[in-house]
Amino acid sequence: MNLSVYFVTPDGAEDALVLAALRGGVGIVQLRDKNVSDAEMTAQALRLLPLCRAAGVPLVINDRLSVALASGADGLHMGQGDGDPEAVRAALGAGKILGLSIETEAQLAAIPPDCIDYIGAGPIRATATKPDAAAPFGFDGLARIAAQSPVPTVAIGGIGQGDVAALKAAGCAGLAIVSAISAAADPETATRALVTAWGQA
Secondary structure (H helix, E strand, O other): OOOOOOOOOOOOOOHHHHHHHHHHOEEOOOOOOOOOOOOHHHHHHHHHHOOOOOOOOEEEEEEOOOHHHHOOOOEEEEOOOOOOHHHHHHHHOOEEEEEEEOOOOOHHOOOOOOOOEEEOOOOOOOOOOOOOOOOOHHHHHHHHHHOOOOOOOEOOHHHHHHHHHHHHHOOOOOOEEEEEHHOOHHHHHHHHHHHHHHOOO
16 A cells, blocks of 8 residues: 555545546545535546546545445545444455544544554644634654654645655655645646655655
8 A cells, every 4th residue: 555645535526526636546545525515426436546547546435435345446534523433344354454643642542553554634724625623733743753653654744845855754644645746737647746746755
């Protein structure tokens, strides 16, 4: 599982945006959309899965276990309020990817390492993509979390290409990106630049 450049789709993302990220070399894609029905999200996941598999890239679903199961996606990313991770793992199955969001250092103690594959730690900085997020904990807090986590840590929240070296130095396995890819004039080129920066850091 390559977590180095982890693309989280913005609400309303078109399939072409995901394809551009795949062409740019993204390592994993999370389908996230707070505004569509489960049926619409499942339909999009079913369209994206062949594209992701052709590129050798896992597709995980944000929050919605029913969509992950119905679409046959490669995994699920859950938040702190999305249920018990062990119960979700049991429903999802042993062969699937399961990620968990961490918003405070205290939440690390509750991670069941035998069922979570990675954590998404953030926000690193305040971000307009998720206005209801917890207070940012910055790079120092991120380094403490990465050092203590029993599973790989992916940083998220207000970060971009210029932060790659600092994130790698903090012990992260990768960075989760929304706007730095989705809002770029050329998402494929932006993704490729992130992948290159991570490799060189």
